[in-house]
Amino acid sequence: EAGVTQFPSHSVIEKGQTVTLRCDPISGHDNLYWYRRVMGKEIKFLLHFVKESKQDESGMPNNRFLAERTGGTYSTLKVQPAELEDSGVYFCASSQDLGGMQKLFFGSGTQLSVL
Amino acid sequence: TQLLEQSPQFLSIQEGENLTVYCNSSSVFSSLQWYRQEPGEGPVLLVTVVTGGEVKKLKRLTFQFGDARKDSSLHITAAQTGDTGLYLCAGGKETGTASKLTFGTGTRLQVTL
Numbered sequence: 001e002a003g004v005t006q007f008p009s010h011s012v013i014e015k016g017q018t019v020t021l022r023c024d025p026i027s028g029h030d031n032l033y034w035y036r037r038v039m040g041k042e043i044k045f046l047l048h049f050v051k052e053s054k055q056d057e058s059g060m061p062n063n064r065f066l067a068e069r070t071g072g073t074y075s076t077l078k079v080q081p082a083e084l085e086d087s088g089v090y091f092c093a094s095s096q097d098l099g100g101m102q103k104l105f106f107g108s109g110t111q112l113s114v115l
Numbered sequence: 116t117q118l119l120e121q122s123p124q125f126l127s128i129q130e131g132e133n134l135t136v137y138c139n140s141s142s143v144f145s146s147l148q149w150y151r152q153e154p155g156e157g158p159v160l161l162v163t164v165v166t167g168g169e170v171k172k173l174k175r176l177t178f179q180f181g182d183a184r185k186d187s188s189l190h191i192t193a194a195q196t197g198d199t200g201l202y203l204c205a206g207g208k209e210t211g212t213a214s215k216l217t218f219g220t221g222t223r224l225q226v227t228l
Contacts, residue, residue: 004157035218042119043158043203043218056215091157104216106150106157 002026004107006092012113018080021110025074025094031055031102032075033095034067038088046090049075050097082114118142119204119219127225128194136189136202136222144206147180147187148216152201194226 005024013019025032034046046065047057051072060067064083069075079086089109095102119140128134138147146165150158162171164180164187171178175198177190187204204219 035216042220043205045215045217048215059215093157103160103163104148106159108155108157 004092004094004105006090006107006110008110009108010111010113012115013082014115015084016081018078019082019112021077021079021090021092021112023075023077023092023094023107025092026105028096029094029105030072030097031095032069033093033104034075034077035091035093035106036088037091038085041088043091046077079112082112084114087112087114119206119217121202121204121219121222123222124220125223125225127227130195130226130228132194132226134191134194134224136191136224138187138189138204138219140185140206142206142208142217143184144208144217145184146207147184148205148207149178149187149189150203150205152203158203158205191224194224196226196228199224199226 007022011019030051032049035043037043045059047060047067048055049069052069066078089111091106091109093104093106095104119138122137148163149161151161152158162173162178164171164178167182167184169180175192179188191198202222205216207216
């Protein structure tokens, strides 16, 4: 069974440009999360989808970030316009909704560099 | 802001040695997870503890959740080179779920021959 896949693995863009990150969760996982680690900091929560609905987007840093999960399958995270401080590793994770403690499966991440 | 402080930040030991990594917070968590991350990969879940005082063993790894559910420790017995990696603790606040995790600052472990 395929794990959580993220694309691209690396992205280098200039300040002011737009970048879209994609995450394909494990098939059948209703829960999809975005996390990120910026340089020197701990991994931080961005948002949580349950199917196509945003359950919790309290970690989104500002309105330059837009996450979507149309159809409740894959998700995209768009940064527009990108700023220098957006550089970091963006992780996607998914889990089944088992009604109890959830096991998160993480993708390998997208390394974003804003120059 | 909840913060999970891990200590030590870096640890370099020889194969066969024992080690303990600590994860401390001033906040109470409903659950605590430990992950290991290798370069170029995402974190991989090792264990989840949910009850204060709980101890779980996974081969040579022993995980403990503090009685007050504010801290946790990971003890590795007879470390092997394959244990090398970044160890992360992560706390969940919502009872019964681990949907929004607060990650620790991380402990980078290197085990050499």
